[in-house]
Amino acid sequence: MATVVSLANQKGGVGKTTTAINLSSALGVLEKRVLLVDCDPQGNATRGLGCRADAPHLYHVMVGEAKAADAIRPTKFPGLSVLPSDRELVGVEVEFVGREDWEKQLRWALREIDDQYDFIFLDCPPSLGHLTVNTLAAADMILVPLQSEYYALEGISELVATVRRVQSHLNPQLEIGGILLTMYDDRTNLSQDVAAEARRFFEGKVFKNKVPRNIRLAEAPSHGLPILQYDIKSRGAIAYLAVAREFLKRLA
Amino acid sequence: MATVVSLANQKGGVGKTTTAINLSSALGVLEKRVLLVDCDPQGNATRGLGCRADAPHLYHVMVGEAKAADAIRPTKFPGLSVLPSDRELVGVEVEFVGREDWEKQLRWALREIDDQYDFIFLDCPPSLGHLTVNTLAAADMILVPLQSEYYALEGISELVATVRRVQSHLNPQLEIGGILLTMYDDRTNLSQDVAAEARRFFEGKVFKNKVPRNIRLAEAPSHGLPILQYDIKSRGAIAYLAVAREFLKRLA
Numbered sequence: 001m002a003t004v005v006s007l008a009n010q011k012g013g014v015g016k017t018t019t020a021i022n023l024s025s026a027l028g029v030l031e032k033r034v035l036l037v038d039c040d041p042q043g044n045a046t047r048g049l050g051c052r053a054d055a056p057h058l059y060h061v062m063v064g065e066a067k068a069a070d071a072i073r074p075t076k077f078p079g080l081s082v083l084p085s086d087r088e089l090v091g092v093e094v095e096f097v098g099r100e101d102w103e104k105q106l107r108w109a110l111r112e113i114d115d116q117y118d119f120i121f122l123d124c125p126p127s128l129g130h131l132t133v134n135t136l137a138a139a140d141m142i143l144v145p146l147q148s149e150y151y152a153l154e155g156i157s158e159l160v161a162t163v164r165r166v167q168s169h170l171n172p173q174l175e176i177g178g179i180l181l182t183m184y185d186d187r188t189n190l191s192q193d194v195a196a197e198a199r200r201f202f203e204g205k206v207f208k209n210k211v212p213r214n215i216r217l218a219e220a221p222s223h224g225l226p227i228l229q230y231d232i233k234s235r236g237a238i239a240y241l242a243v244a245r246e247f248l249k250r251l252a
Numbered sequence: 253m254a255t256v257v258s259l260a261n262q263k264g265g266v267g268k269t270t271t272a273i274n275l276s277s278a279l280g281v282l283e284k285r286v287l288l289v290d291c292d293p294q295g296n297a298t299r300g301l302g303c304r305a306d307a308p309h310l311y312h313v314m315v316g317e318a319k320a321a322d323a324i325r326p327t328k329f330p331g332l333s334v335l336p337s338d339r340e341l342v343g344v345e346v347e348f349v350g351r352e353d354w355e356k357q358l359r360w361a362l363r364e365i366d367d368q369y370d371f372i373f374l375d376c377p378p379s380l381g382h383l384t385v386n387t388l389a390a391a392d393m394i395l396v397p398l399q400s401e402y403y404a405l406e407g408i409s410e411l412v413a414t415v416r417r418v419q420s421h422l423n424p425q426l427e428i429g430g431i432l433l434t435m436y437d438d439r440t441n442l443s444q445d446v447a448a449e450a451r452r453f454f455e456g457k458v459f460k461n462k463v464p465r466n467i468r469l470a471e472a473p474s475h476g477l478p479i480l481q482y483d484i485k486s487r488g489a490i491a492y493l494a495v496a497r498e499f500l501k502r503l504a
């Protein structure tokens with residue numbers, strides 16, 4: 001039984017996709033079997049791994065036209081497979097209107113393949129709509145990438161409220177697995193203030209390892225590579241390897 | 253008759269709100285009468301100006317429960333008024349299902365007050381859903397903040413496709429007013445590559461003035477101040493004043 005992790009935060013550009021790609025690939029390097037599911041119609045996780053999203057992809061799985069196993073592809077990175085997406089995924093918002101149990105489509109789709117992986121990561125779009133709710137209904141835990149800036153902190157209470165709603169109506173096992181500070185710059189008061197505030201709110205759930213702002217992380221996706229393959233000596237690669245180890249330790 | 257400008261880009265965290273607040277407040281300093289409408293349920297433009305969104309706000313205007321004039325408030329910044337939003341705005345997605353002419357609600361709401369302003373800026377959420385489409389149907393032009401990074405460029409063709417659809421079905425006058433490069437760091441190849449690519453795609457529509465990455469821009473919203481009021485000597489303030497002048501020149 002895989003541990004299913006939703007990477008969600010409705011604030012845009014906080015590092016959800018960057019964390020999805022680099023944490024899952026780091027766990028692959030640590031010899032775990034990992035599946036990354038791109039639940040964002042932007043398809044950034046798909047493109048960032050150098051994959052294409054020819055049919056069948058997640059849209060077809062969510063509307064029952066294909067099985068998850070038909071849409072999953074291997075990547076050239078150790079231990080990592082991907083279930084890709086593209087713009088067509090937007091269509092689920094329309095397909096789901098008035099549909100009974102729309103929230104559980106992803107959960108049921110993943111059921112069939114979850115014995116083949118240790119971890120399944122779900123990269124979310126910047127919203128709290130149908131796709132993100134589907135991931136929260138399917139997940140054992142949510143991991144919240146939190147950009148160390150003002151607006152990112154503003155949206156947290158809304159995200160927590162959504163998690164509480166999903167816990168009471170759809171998925172009582174869903175836990176807040178952790179808060180990961182991203183684009184952290186310890187030279188600025190802003191980052192330190194946000195970190196202190198996040199710890200006040202979430203206490204021990206804030207990961208000790210932070211991901212620093214590092215241009216190599218922004219360059220890697222244009223080469224279709226996770227950071228460990230793009231530049232293993234970079235601060236970004238060191239950070240995500242440390243985050244992966246802390247992630248495993250917190251689970252133990 | 254005001255010029256209505258939509259600040260849209262479905263990619264998250266590219267500087268839509270930062271541009272909405274700082275371009276509109278810079279135009280206010282240049283003695284224009286400006287209204288900023290927060291069309292994002294996150295309410296970042298509202299909070300970033302230090303405003304609150306007690307009812308009536310944009311949700312009530314969009315569903316016909318209040319007039320725009322009832323929801324507009326003055327700010328303490330010269331020439332700038334705001335039509336605020338909060339989380340409740342998410343409700344329009346449900347209200348609009350099956351509703352005739354849902355796309356034109358914002359356009360009709362703004363009709364009544366557009367003679368009181370020179371410019372009306374519409375800050376969009378990170379999506380191409382109902383709210384963004386409403387802004388494109390109401391706008392004379394779209395201004396696209398483009399983060400100088402890989403994923404931001406990826407999403408551009410989808411955004412342009414949406415603009416073309418709105419031009420043919422809803423609003424033939426809608427133009428692509430300009431592309432503004434944000435968080436630009438001229439020391440990195442990534443920024444230069446993205447700028448070159450944007451110019452190939454959009455030619456003369458790419459603003460000559462770029463907004464550099466500047467921590468003061470990220471600090472200002474936590475004080476509820478536009479950059480010109482927070483730190484007028486900062487690179488961020490100088491940049492947005494130059495962008496405001498170029499914006500006016502391009503219109504002339």
Ligand SMILES: Nc1ncnc2c1ncn2[C@@H]1O[C@H](COP(=O)(O)OP(=O)(O)OP(=O)(O)O)[C@@H](O)[C@H]1O
Nearest residue numbers: 012013014015016017018126212213214218264401
């Ligand atoms: N630690 C970092 N240092 C430098 N750049 C980063 C870092 N993390 C992410 N980035 C860059 O910042 C931008 C935003 O990150 P990313 O796209 O992962 O965020 P997101 O939350 O997935 O965005 P969206 O809300 O659009 O899905 C990207 O261009 C990415 O390459």
Ligand SMILES: Nc1ncnc2c1ncn2[C@@H]1O[C@H](COP(=O)(O)OP(=O)(O)OP(=O)(O)O)[C@@H](O)[C@H]1O
Nearest residue numbers: 012149264265266267268269270378464465466470
């Ligand atoms: N030029 C800049 N230099 C430094 N920080 C910036 C700059 N522009 C924006 N920021 C910061 O980057 C983050 C993202 O910017 P912003 O929230 O304006 O983007 P957005 O496109 O409105 O995001 P969303 O997609 O969530 O609406 C914010 O924390 C903001 O303060």
Ligand SMILES: [Mg+2]
Nearest residue numbers: 016017040044
């Ligand atoms: Mg993403």
Ligand SMILES: [Mg+2]
Nearest residue numbers: 268269292296
């Ligand atoms: Mg915004």
